[in-house]
Amino acid sequence: MSRRIIGSLSLRLRVIIVWPRSRSLLLRLEPYSTTPIVVGTDIYIVVGSEKHTDPEHSVWKVAYWKVASWSKVACRFEAFGWHVICVKNGNTEYDETCAAIKEAKSVTEKPTLIKVTTTIVYGSPNKANSYSVYGAALGEKEVEATRNNLGWPYEPFQVPDEVKSHWSRHTPKGSALESNWNATLAYEKKYPEEAAELKCELPAGWEKALPTYTPESPGDATRNLSQQCLNALAKVVPGFLEINLRFGVREHGMGAICNGIALHSPGLIPYCATFFVFTDYMRGAMRISALSEAGVIYVMTHDSIGLGEDGPTHQPIEHIASFRAMPNTLMFRPADGNETAGAYRITVTKRKTPSILALSRQKLPQLPGTSIEGVEKGGYTISDDSSGNKPDVILIGTGSELEIAAQAAEVLRKEGKTVRVVSFVCWELFEEQTDEYKESVLPSGVTARVSIEAASTFGWGKIVGGRGKSIGINSFGASAPAPLLYKEFGIIVEAVVDAAKSLF
Amino acid sequence: MSRRIIGSLSLRLRVIIVWPRSRSLLLRLEPYSTTPIVVGTDIYIVVGSEKHTDPEHSVWKVAYWKVASWSKVACRFEAFGWHVICVKNGNTEYDETCAAIKEAKSVTEKPTLIKVTTTIVYGSPNKANSYSVYGAALGEKEVEATRNNLGWPYEPFQVPDEVKSHWSRHTPKGSALESNWNATLAYEKKYPEEAAELKCELPAGWEKALPTYTPESPGDATRNLSQQCLNALAKVVPGFLEINLRFGVREHGMGAICNGIALHSPGLIPYCATFFVFTDYMRGAMRISALSEAGVIYVMTHDSIGLGEDGPTHQPIEHIASFRAMPNTLMFRPADGNETAGAYRITVTKRKTPSILALSRQKLPQLPGTSIEGVEKGGYTISDDSSGNKPDVILIGTGSELEIAAQAAEVLRKEGKTVRVVSFVCWELFEEQTDEYKESVLPSGVTARVSIEAASTFGWGKIVGGRGKSIGINSFGASAPAPLLYKEFGIIVEAVVDAAKSLF
Structure with a gap:
């Protein structure tokens, strides 16, 4: 019952043999994310069928990219600023696919999408290219028919020697890479302090950098007090992500990217910010934070009717309750400077639990009796x-x-x-x-x-x-x-x- | 304190005078929706500045279309299958804008986007094209400078006669249209029954069509029992929307479109369906249903861990609680056939309150004691x-x-x-x-x-x-x-x- 999910784009990469005869090995990508935004220059290969015997139940429309039609995907990704390559026959054209990957590797200034057109369950004489094979197993009879059609004489779960040796050719390379990596680890023993910094471990006493307040300190909006905390932390916590990413108005993408950062590099602590009410557009990504144990810090401002004139569309009512009900999520609502600092005191250390800070737009007084220890x-x-x-x-x-x-x-x-x-x-x-x-x-x-x-x-x-x-x-x-x-x-x-x- | 919001695309249309000298009257469109999907062939005119003195705070990125860059909007909408027209100078080129609208009207097979490039606060000598005018008022001094720059000698709130007469030219046309409409209403008096059907009023005794069950009736998943109710209702409720729209995997767009249908035509009763857990991607639209009093019926299946093998990504945990906390939303979780029918008995009549039906994937027995009246x-x-x-x-x-x-x-x-x-x-x-x-x-x-x-x-x-x-x-x-x-x-x-x- 594994619950670990790769967050950033919720990708599940699987290598599948589409047509054993040609040994065409294609990467199958299953993106569940609504917004295909990436930072970096990765290569994404999407394999799918362009024509369907049953267009009402187009597999691609049902399960994959959320676009008007599969044939427009390339155009849409170009509009997003991606490099797009199309492979017209992913069923049999192994060389064409390899050439596309080679081309993609040469494009280093932006991500590449390789659109590979294939037939779903290619080789199945009666069910290829149909909806019936998406949600259900092929069935014994059709498996037999497919085996005969493809000329696949092997027993179930038998991997032919030819395939084994084909894949094993990577073994020596992998061994060398592992040895190199293990040699690098010796650095950690020799220079423990520097290694800790590289791994972005929290330095001793980091929490002393957090500001404290007395009732005499000037009142302020907790969203501004949060900024004071972030500035203080950035000076002492090496892993605190200071780079500003320009997400645009893209809550879901923002949350998903922060998940990716948190899960890919445990030493980095990503935080992202928007109005609390707009978590309605980011809830899918925030649930992935909780489910995947990604310690993202969600800095959510304008946290109540106190935001004033922007009105009911911008005023969260049910949002605090809705996140208190979400498993593995810390929902903070600090009252002043000490409580805001207290929230950061916790959330920075919670690397397997996302935190939400609901912060005010309006000015609040520093209250007697509040404390970091209390929070x-x-x-x-x-x-x-x-x-x-x-x-x-x-x-x-x-x-x-x-x-x-x-x-x-x-x-x-x-x-x-x-x-x-x-x-x-x-x-x-x-x-x-x-x-x-x-x-x-x-x-x-x-x-x-x-x-x-x-x-x-x-x-x-x-x-x-x-x-x-x-x-x-x-x-x-x-x-x-x-x-x-x-x-x-x-x-x-x-x-x-x-x-x-x-x-x- | 009005709370009425147009649902479908959450549009607020305002006519603003961009440059008084040329009397260029442009429609300003403020879309808060993340997914620009429409049914029909409407025309959307978007006015905005392409170049910014302060690119980090691009007004368009902050507030408008959720796209990688404004210059790519046209390309993206073409990928969505829209007709796109660009007006390069919306500040002064009145004729160019009129021509674009004329062209858009001639395109009847798909929606049109007219992209009009303007300068934000055109005419303000010191603040035009800057971030500072987005979130704050222009200020007395700059208002004066702008007036001088544009040659606008009138008092505040004074509408020049020239403008008044320009707009008043529509009055006779409007009067004629109103008279025609009132004449149509005479039909209602003459043929009350047919008029009621046109307005999709619920026929007397409609609720008798709902199925009832006894403990001896075969058990079934409530999602299937829901289908039985929908089929029964479609026969007797004329406004029950029987047309299947192909939304694709687009929860937000689906909810937004259902909002539009419910609010535009009060006689129509739209319902939409997906897995309950995917409300995380539709929550913005569902909140608009509640806020705008749109009686959409959300048929949400796979409502608990009972869905089984799809696992935690697909198993709603916090969702029931999260909607119980949302104002003006009825959250139903029926136990069997009678309760499912009971939920429809209520929700069909609730035209100003959205309903959510959380339904099981797994088979459930018909329980003794359940009833429509109980629900x-x-x-x-x-x-x-x-x-x-x-x-x-x-x-x-x-x-x-x-x-x-x-x-x-x-x-x-x-x-x-x-x-x-x-x-x-x-x-x-x-x-x-x-x-x-x-x-x-x-x-x-x-x-x-x-x-x-x-x-x-x-x-x-x-x-x-x-x-x-x-x-x-x-x-x-x-x-x-x-x-x-x-x-x-x-x-x-x-x-x-x-x-x-x-x-x-």
């Missing part, structure tokens, strides 16, 4: 005036709404209540803590709990419990300045205070 | 041997796992417990019910609750409560036959029985 726990208390782990009420917030929870606590405390304020910055990390720790933050005896988050309340029921209240937005947002929207949707101090009072 | 409530009891609304335990399931809940109930009843089995087929519909109804299904006094769903347990906390247990999968799936996977991941009768016993 490491996922959920933690930022202020509490109760004793004996028995506050009258627990107010829980994330990101831009943690400030509102803190303000509501002040109001309630003035009225004589004991209040704990909890930042729930990363649910997945909190889930990993010990039962003791969880009980110290959310004691089971305290059922008066109020959560506040400018997003869907879906999922909060588990945190606030059966008696608790969740303040959020279960409709789409609207276009207006942020303060007006917060008031309109009731994401305000008064709402938290009222909800808390209803529980006393 | 209308979102959550309902399918079996119960308790009295006084006080069962010892409530077992809650959806889709393919409702059968497991029912089997676990039998085991527990044999051991002397009273057990209620609840189908939670559509959370959003249950949420709309009265408090009395909700209490009759999930009495607050009964805290022994177990949910089972072969997906992320995220969100179930609210339903099962603080004491309850949720059986599901919070990791990715694996490739194996379905029964083996269910065993491996503990989605089995024994797990439900054990969880229930832990609550007694």
Whole structure:
């Protein structure tokens, strides 16, 4: 049950023998990616049938390139700036295919697509070029007919000596390459420090470079605070990818390329950025990050209705919940500078788990009580005036709404209540803590709990419990300045205070 | 705070005066869609600057077509099979633009793209063709400079008489068109029945065409039962779109086109189908359905690890939760034939809310107690041997796992417990019910609750409560036959029985 998938273009390369008689060996490429973007000058060979007996069920349309028609693929890739070579007869023209590969190797300034036209299941007398062989096995009878048609007298799974020796000719070359590589590894023993740098291991004390803040530090949008963290990290973490790639408006391609970088070179730490709402266009690639254990950092800004006038198309509502539900994904929503630094403290070390940082467009204050150490726990208390782990009420917030929870606590405390304020910055990390720790933050005896988050309340029921209240937005947002929207949707101090009072 | 968005290509058409001196009136098109696919022969006019003073921040790359470079757009659209016309100087060449529109109108067999090259903020002496005018206002000083440069002496918001009369020339034509249309409406009064059919109103008793099933009916995959419902509906609902569009493997375009059909012709009911996991590639379009109140029916098959060998890339885990969190979206997961019919009973009438039907690949039995009427409530009891609304335990399931809940109930009843089995087929519909109804299904006094769903347990906390247990999968799936996977991941009768016993 292997779950490892090559991320960048989700390629599965297989060598298949299309027609044993001519020993034509072709690479078969199965791209599941919607956007064929590559960095570099790789060669991609696509083998497929141009004509179909059953055009309604064109195998290529069903399973491969997402284009209007197979015959236009070459034109489309030329438009993407690729070098394109067509091989008209991939069934039998071994030399033509070899020549195409040779030509492709000579093109070094851009990637090459070699379009090889073949017949699907060439050699099958009754099923070649039909839809029926795509989703189902050929069947014993047709296998026999195909064997006879191709003159293939060997037993099942028998590899003829001729084929074995043909492939074995690479063995001496491979041995030499391996010896050379092993010799290189001696370098690591002689110069461990330099080797570590080459492998981009994190240097001791790297995390000390992360900025810290006090309540007196100037407030800022967490998206800007994130930039401060990235600049600080770039100076001390050699593997932190500082090169800016110009992705254009191509979320899926961006995520896919970052997956490729993370998986190909474990020492490199790729991050990419866009508006949080546009993860809707990148979700396929982000799921591959999680599934393939690629530690990509997704820096997602404009994380709530707080972005204001761009309106409901740009205001994420369901996105935080949707990623909290995704396996092997850390969903962070930091409230200020310390929490943003805390998120980076974790995510830089999580090389097998992608992280998403939902960051604000609007300015936020540096809150008392937030800390990098707190973020490491996922959920933690930022202020509490109760004793004996028995506050009258627990107010829980994330990101831009943690400030509102803190303000509501002040109001309630003035009225004589004991209040704990909890930042729930990363649910997945909190889930990993010990039962003791969880009980110290959310004691089971305290059922008066109020959560506040400018997003869907879906999922909060588990945190606030059966008696608790969740303040959020279960409709789409609207276009207006942020303060007006917060008031309109009731994401305000008064709402938290009222909800808390209803529980006393 | 308008929330209405045109769905199909998410277009916002605005007429802008690019250069007042020449009165060149150009349509500005802002496509937010990643995939420029259209059905029909519409004309799309794209206006933009080809050269930039600041190529790193090319406005076109940031905000418009998602292509490698603007200069390749024409080539790419030709590859898509469009007719493409280029207007080289959209700033001043009014006649060239008019000629292009005339040519486009003459092309009736395919859509036309007119690429009009202009300077962004043409006429601004200091900011034309720069990034600074994309995201921010021009500023008072530069507005003044631009006015002087263009020779525009009018007050703000003053429309010169010359412009007014130019536009007003269309008024008589518009009046005539309106009169003609109103005359057509007289038809509706004279022939109400035929007019209703033209408008595709649902005929009385249409829902009687939906199939019903008994426990004796043969079991089947809900994806096949869905096909039975669609075939039955096509016979009685005139607006049910029976035309098959060949979308290819283009989830986003498919959803976007269905949005366009639903919004353009309210009498038509579009549905589209793919694997549930591939909603990751269609989420942008599905969110537009919800935001634009387009009643598209999403028929999503292969809805859990039950699909088997295709493995974790094809097995949805977080998808059900992710759509339950999306506003104005009905997420159905029917368990058998009656529930599938029930889902269609609702979704056909919901013309302002998209529906998603998560359907099984594997065969499921027709369960006792399921009903169309039950589905209308979102959550309902399918079996119960308790009295006084006080069962010892409530077992809650959806889709393919409702059968497991029912089997676990039998085991527990044999051991002397009273057990209620609840189908939670559509959370959003249950949420709309009265408090009395909700209490009759999930009495607050009964805290022994177990949910089972072969997906992320995220969100179930609210339903099962603080004491309850949720059986599901919070990791990715694996490739194996379905029964083996269910065993491996503990989605089995024994797990439900054990969880229930832990609550007694």
